[in-house]
Amino acid sequence: MSLRTVVAAPFRGRGTDTLAESEFVVALSLDRDWYSPEQATRLVDVAVTEGLLAREDGQLGPTFDHDGVDVPEGFVPSEELLRGRSVFEQVLDAVVESGVEKREAVAAINRSQQSLAISVEAAAVLYARRRGIEVAEATERALAEL
Numbered sequence: 001m002s003l004r005t006v007v008a009a010p011f012r013g014r015g016t017d018t019l020a021e022s023e024f025v026v027a028l029s030l031d032r033d034w035y036s037p038e039q040a041t042r043l044v045d046v047a048v049t050e051g052l053l054a055r056e057d058g059q060l061g062p063t064f065d066h067d068g069v070d071v072p073e074g075f076v077p078s079e080e081l082l083r084g085r086s087v088f089e090q091v092l093d094a095v096v097e098s099g100v101e102k103r104e105a106v107a108a109i110n111r112s113q114q115s116l117a118i119s120v121e122a123a124a125v126l127y128a129r130r131r132g133i134e135v136a137e138a139t140e141r142a143l144a145e146l
Contacts, residue, residue: 002093003085006034006043006077007052008069011062018061034077042082049084051137063137087145090138091124098133121145 010019010027019027021044028040035043044060047053054061085093088109095105105127113123121142128135 002097003043003047003050003081004052004064005069005071005075006081007047007062008064008066009071009075011066012069012071017066018059021055021058021060024060035079035082039079039082046082046084049141050090051140087121087138087142088124090141091121091128091135094133094135094138095124095128095131098131100131 006028009032010024011017013027013031014023024044025037025040028034028043029037034040044053044055048055051063054063092102092105092109096102109120109123109127112118112126113120116123116126118126119142121138125135125139125142128138
């Protein structure tokens, strides 16, 4: 499951659009027992960096429609989500979640990268955009990294 699912869970569980950062950490660590408090704090930083959470005056809010995210019963996220994903990984995850087979997407992205002589991140964003897949956060990160 995705980082988006983990981020949505505390807001859905509390029925709100904003939470204090400390409430968010408690929801992930003590309420759901998914992460330690230190890991939950790290996850906040990763989600802010990836554009899934907005942080303002100690408050957090999702930057996407959290009500539309399904958090399956018994769901337990992996610790892999605690590391920041590259722009390429972020876009590829969005493409795969849209129903495109991963191998097909990677091959097409690689072809675009080679034929257009652009970075793999730019090729991935281009691939997603051509398929109507929203990757605005990744696009912003890719531009910032140039």
